[in-house]
Amino acid sequence: MDTCIKKIRELCADLLEKGEVKKVIGFAKGTIPMATCPIAIQKKQDVDKLVFNSTCGLNLANYASKEKGKIAIIAKGCDSRNIVTHIVENQIERDQIYIIGVPCSGMVDKFKIAELFEDEIIEFAESDGTLTVSSTLKTQTLKKQDYLKGNCLYCTHKNPVLYDVLAKDPGEEQKLDNLFPDVDQIEALDVDAKWQHFEDLTKNCIRCYACRNACPLCYCPTCFVDESNPQWVGKGQDKTDVNTFHFLRAFHCAGRCTDCGACVEACPMGINVRDFTRKLNKDTLEFFGWEAGLDVTKRPPLDTYNPDDPDDFIK
Amino acid sequence: MGNLLEHMGIERDRVHFSWISSAEATKFVDVVKEISDRVRALGPNKKFVKDYN
Amino acid sequence: MENPYMPYPVRIDDIEIATEDKSLKTFKFVFLNEGDEEKFSYQAGQFAELSIPGVGEIPIGIASSPVEKGFVKFTVFRTGVVTSHLHNMKVGDIMGIRGPLGNWYPWDKLENKNVVIIGGGFAFTTLRSSIIYMLDPENRSKFKNIDVVYGARSPGMLLYREELFEWEKRSDINMHITVDGTDDPNWKYHTGFVPTIVEQNAPKADKDTYAIICGPPIMIKFTQPSLAKLGYKEHQIIMSLENRMKCGIGMCGRCNIGKELVCKDGPVFTLEQINQTPKEY
Amino acid sequence: MKFITIDKKDWTKGIDKSRETYQLFGPVKDKNGCLIKKLDTDVQPDMEYQESVMSAKSVLFPQTEKILNANLNESVEDHHIMKRSLTDYSPRAVLGIRPYDAKAIALVKLNFDTNEFKDPYWCDAYDATVFVGLGITKPGPFDFSTSVGTGPFCEEGLDILLADLDDKYLAKVLTQKGDAYAIACGFDVKADEKESQVLFDILRKEAEKNIVSFVETDKLKEKTVLELHEAPFWDDVAFSCINCGTCTYVCPTCWCFDIQDETKQKQATRFRNWDTCMSPLFTRHATGHNPRGNKIQRVRQRFMHKLKYFLDKYDQGIMCVGCGRCVKSCPVNIDIREVCLTMNTFEKQE
Numbered sequence: 001m002d003t004c005i006k007k008i009r010e011l012c013a014d015l016l017e018k019g020e021v022k023k024v025i026g027f028a029k030g031t032i033p034m035a036t037c038p039i040a041i042q043k044k045q046d047v048d049k050l051v052f053n054s055t056c057g058l059n060l061a062n063y064a065s066k067e068k069g070k071i072a073i074i075a076k077g078c079d080s081r082n083i084v085t086h087i088v089e090n091q092i093e094r095d096q097i098y099i100i101g102v103p104c105s106g107m108v109d110k111f112k113i114a115e116l117f118e119d120e121i122i123e124f125a126e127s128d129g130t131l132t133v134s135s136t137l138k139t140q141t142l143k144k145q146d147y148l149k150g151n152c153l154y155c156t157h158k159n160p161v162l163y164d165v166l167a168k169d170p171g172e173e174q175k176l177d178n179l180f181p182d183v184d185q186i187e188a189l190d191v192d193a194k195w196q197h198f199e200d201l202t203k204n205c206i207r208c209y210a211c212r213n214a215c216p217l218c219y220c221p222t223c224f225v226d227e228s229n230p231q232w233v234g235k236g237q238d239k240t241d242v243n244t245f246h247f248l249r250a251f252h253c254a255g256r257c258t259d260c261g262a263c264v265e266a267c268p269m270g271i272n273v274r275d276f277t278r279k280l281n282k283d284t285l286e287f288f289g290w291e292a293g294l295d296v297t298k299r300p301p302l303d304t305y306n307p308d309d310p311d312d313f314i315k
Numbered sequence: 316m317g318n319l320l321e322h323m324g325i326e327r328d329r330v331h332f333s334w335i336s337s338a339e340a341t342k343f344v345d346v347v348k349e350i351s352d353r354v355r356a357l358g359p360n361k362k363f364v365k366d367y368n
Numbered sequence: 369m370e371n372p373y374m375p376y377p378v379r380i381d382d383i384e385i386a387t388e389d390k391s392l393k394t395f396k397f398v399f400l401n402e403g404d405e406e407k408f409s410y411q412a413g414q415f416a417e418l419s420i421p422g423v424g425e426i427p428i429g430i431a432s433s434p435v436e437k438g439f440v441k442f443t444v445f446r447t448g449v450v451t452s453h454l455h456n457m458k459v460g461d462i463m464g465i466r467g468p469l470g471n472w473y474p475w476d477k478l479e480n481k482n483v484v485i486i487g488g489g490f491a492f493t494t495l496r497s498s499i500i501y502m503l504d505p506e507n508r509s510k511f512k513n514i515d516v517v518y519g520a521r522s523p524g525m526l527l528y529r530e531e532l533f534e535w536e537k538r539s540d541i542n543m544h545i546t547v548d549g550t551d552d553p554n555w556k557y558h559t560g561f562v563p564t565i566v567e568q569n570a571p572k573a574d575k576d577t578y579a580i581i582c583g584p585p586i587m588i589k590f591t592q593p594s595l596a597k598l599g600y601k602e603h604q605i606i607m608s609l610e611n612r613m614k615c616g617i618g619m620c621g622r623c624n625i626g627k628e629l630v631c632k633d634g635p636v637f638t639l640e641q642i643n644q645t646p647k648e649y
Numbered sequence: 650m651k652f653i654t655i656d657k658k659d660w661t662k663g664i665d666k667s668r669e670t671y672q673l674f675g676p677v678k679d680k681n682g683c684l685i686k687k688l689d690t691d692v693q694p695d696m697e698y699q700e701s702v703m704s705a706k707s708v709l710f711p712q713t714e715k716i717l718n719a720n721l722n723e724s725v726e727d728h729h730i731m732k733r734s735l736t737d738y739s740p741r742a743v744l745g746i747r748p749y750d751a752k753a754i755a756l757v758k759l760n761f762d763t764n765e766f767k768d769p770y771w772c773d774a775y776d777a778t779v780f781v782g783l784g785i786t787k788p789g790p791f792d793f794s795t796s797v798g799t800g801p802f803c804e805e806g807l808d809i810l811l812a813d814l815d816d817k818y819l820a821k822v823l824t825q826k827g828d829a830y831a832i833a834c835g836f837d838v839k840a841d842e843k844e845s846q847v848l849f850d851i852l853r854k855e856a857e858k859n860i861v862s863f864v865e866t867d868k869l870k871e872k873t874v875l876e877l878h879e880a881p882f883w884d885d886v887a888f889s890c891i892n893c894g895t896c897t898y899v900c901p902t903c904w905c906f907d908i909q910d911e912t913k914q915k916q917a918t919r920f921r922n923w924d925t926c927m928s929p930l931f932t933r934h935a936t937g938h939n940p941r942g943n944k945i946q947r948v949r950q951r952f953m954h955k956l957k958y959f960l961d962k963y964d965q966g967i968m969c970v971g972c973g974r975c976v977k978s979c980p981v982n983i984d985i986r987e988v989c990l991t992m993n994t995f996e997k998q999e
Binding site for chain 4: 370371372373374375377400419420421422423424425426447448451461462463464585610611612614615617618619620621622623624625626627632644645646647648649
């Protein structure tokens with residue numbers, strides 16, 4: 001991962017110096033271990049603040065919608081797919097964005113790592129595939145592959161699908177015969193167990209809306225949950241309102257979600273809200289053979305109609 | 316929509332989709348009767364229902 | 369312990385359409401419980417939260433004057449969930465009023481001073497309350513001369529038209545009523561925006577003259593230079609601000625401009641105070 | 650000052666005894682991290698936790714709380730008249746609360762308990778609650794509580810302060826409420842006052858030495874509100890912010906709330922929910938005008954309120970107890986210590 005950071009900084013410095021872009025959106029080192037902070041670099045000499053490692057789990061496409069002027073973005077595989085979705089959904093023009101593609105080797109699940117320790121983590125370092133994490137009590141070396149984020153585990157689009165330049169040569173994509181084992185697991189449960197699974201999932205949700213606000217797909221001026229006239233969802237912590245919010249938020253991502261995991265990365269309680277969207281991703285793949293954000297020219301399935309769309313559910 | 320509801324634990328028989336034109340009055344009656352029976356068979360729904368204690 | 373969130377139960381006694389386009393209605397409320405009116409005694413310039421159970425609350429300036437006993441009046445513009453619900457209610461319906469809230473126009477400071485009242489659009493409610501309070505036989509002598517500049521989009525949009533024309537006839541108050549525009553040939557009063565009418569008619573400032581402004585931000589923005597031209601200093605311009613409110617008692621934290629809370633430390637501020645705070649209203 | 654020694658063997662028995670008269674709240678570890686929750690009869694507080702994701706503010710100020718309800722059925726005699734919702738304010742005890750969380754409650758009291766208005770819901774809950782604090786012997790890396798007027802063994806806002814001496818707790822009883830709770834638990838093994846106080850001082854100094862994070866707030870007072878408000882650094886501070894409500898909900902000193910009404914058939918209920926200055930709805934007028942319509946204004950409001958407005962209004966220091974929860978939970982790692990440093994060292998260029 002660290003070999004390409006030098007390349008990224010050179011590219012950004014070059015872009016800024018030539019004035020080709022107004023600003024570069026990337027990640028800067030965080031003030032606490034295992035954290036990185038999205039940053040906008042406007043001046044050449046600031047490019048050294050840019051970093052890229054396995055803790056850059058947020059989706060920078062979220063900062064690209066409604067941008068005026070030309071900007072550059074450092075984009076992982078999933079980020080680039082969300083930029084494609086932005087373009088397809090007229091949030092940004094293709095020529096408005098210079099994409100620095102970074103073939104990704106997966107981001108780490110910070111909650112899973114933190115669970116190994118009783119006290120706070122004070123050190124986090126990584127070098128090609130092994131992580132060394134330490135707190136005041138102990139130090140552990142871990143295989144990154146065992147601590148990948150849920151979405152990176154099943155990711156088949158590590159290489160950016162749309163880019164102006166690549167920070168390093170593309171890696172080899174993983175081939176999976178079953179892309180959705182986690183969804184099958186839930187589908188195997190009986191009706192009441194399914195409901196119980198989702199009730200336990202969102203039990204500690206504090207409705208801070210970090211999952212919605214971290215998602216590049218959520219750019220509505222007034223979200224359905226903020227609407228008061230009519231009011232679709234209660235504002236309180238009643239579990240029906242909480243589940244209604246999560247159900248409807250997920251439903252708005254049907255056929256658009258690239259499973260980048262920014263929602264889970266942003267959640268302060270570490271709730272895997274992807275359990276909602278993953279089912280929709282599986283269905284859109286099964287019914288329409290569609291994966292979001294792969295091709296700027298193709299319209300999403302729920303945006304088009306053709307006669308052989310499956311409609312057996314209509315009686 | 317139906318799949319996600321089912322995924323969350325709402326029995327498939329509780330949610331029905333039908334395509335009835337305003338001219339097809341009889342079909343409307345039949346569909347309503349059939350769905351009511353199917354839903355009544357499942358008993359009162361406890362999920363997605365706010366409890367106002 | 370007095371529960372500041374508990375509204376006093378009231379009954380709608382009368383509903384009057386206040387403007388030709390029916391977007392504003394004046395509601396007359398009567399307190400159901402005996403002692404509540406006493407507890408609700410208020411000053412001109414204060415506001416209250418109109419509470420409709422199960423729908424919500426809205427902060428509205430009190431339009432009736434402290435000298436008018438036996439009822440309280442509010443003029444409400446239909447714009448959101450609660451106001452629309454209120455507009456559909458009928459005489460006899462029960463709801464609640466919480467207050468009086470906020471501070472009021474500095475009546476003690478305004479004693480034996482000239483007072484210029486400038487109002488615009490539907491923000492004339494607390495100004496009506498003030499004018500009636502000042503014209504009351506007991507209080508009129510406390511104040512020197514009173515000028516009022518009140519403007520609205522058209523004659524039909526003027527609030528409390530009958531009272532305005534009545535005050536026009538009185539000698540102890542100079543009324544300058546204006547409208548942005550009208551095609552009514554026998555319109556006897558001014559035509560033009562409030563800032564220009566203020567410049568033409570409002571008295572020059574001296575150390576004993578104070579101006580009270582209440583209206584849409586655009587009107588306030590353009591009236592300030594006119595007042596400055598007439599020599600009004602910042603501490604002589606008194607304004608009533610509006611901000612999003614929920615609790616009305618300075619606890620829910622949303623209505624602040626800097627460290628000042630519009631609902632508790634306001635809504636009435638002098639321009640001098642406002643200029644020391646961020647303009648987040 | 651009364652000191653009691655509580656052998657850890659008797660701890661569980663004691664607090665279970667107090668359940669007869671007290672509802673217990675305490676830290677509980679579950680899959681989403683450590684949270685302060687109501688302890689069911691068989692659940693014990695986790696006294697070994699480092700830091701809870703959420704603070705104890707939900708004990709006095711639940712995220713959703715019924716405040717008023719009314720019957721809308723016209724045939725009923727007092728229909729449409731609001732009555733206070735029935736809430737159980739029987740005695741409760743928060744066990745193992747961190748000293749900075751108790752200090753936070755003392756700061757929040759300034760808002761809910763003023764001489765003009767008293768919030769009955771918060772005040773009734775406060776009066777009914779006993780705070781049994783647990784001193785922090787090993788402060789975390791984000792704990793900067795000593796820089797903001799509190800610390801790992803701070804006693805303000807607590808009724809009892811426990812010091813963990815491995816096989817037993819040394820309890821310093823600070824208030825009458827604390828004494829009543831100790832009696833309810835049957836903890837009566839008195840410890841020598843002078844010795845215990847010396848031991849507490851040693852523990853406190855030791856813990857304070859382990860604090861690794863600091864913040865300077867000395868120059869915030871002298872800067873004017875407008876100077877800081879108009880400062881140029883807000884754009885950079887706010888760029889990465891996604892305006893979610895995490896920092897305000899995990900923060901023990903954030904008290905902003907929203908009032909919402911809901912109706913089901915003839916039953917009307919008025920709720921109070923936590924609210925966040927990060928949401929545009931917080932200040933959006935019914936006309937649509939929004940004095941804090943963009944993200945940067947909202948982020949500025951949060952830090953200005955915590956580090957300037959509160960400081961000027963109450964003169965009780967900044968509205969932060971240095972727990973570091975917002976630093977840890979912010980999805981984009983906006984760090985209040987960095988913002989405070991920027992504000993504290995900001996000089997207005999003429």
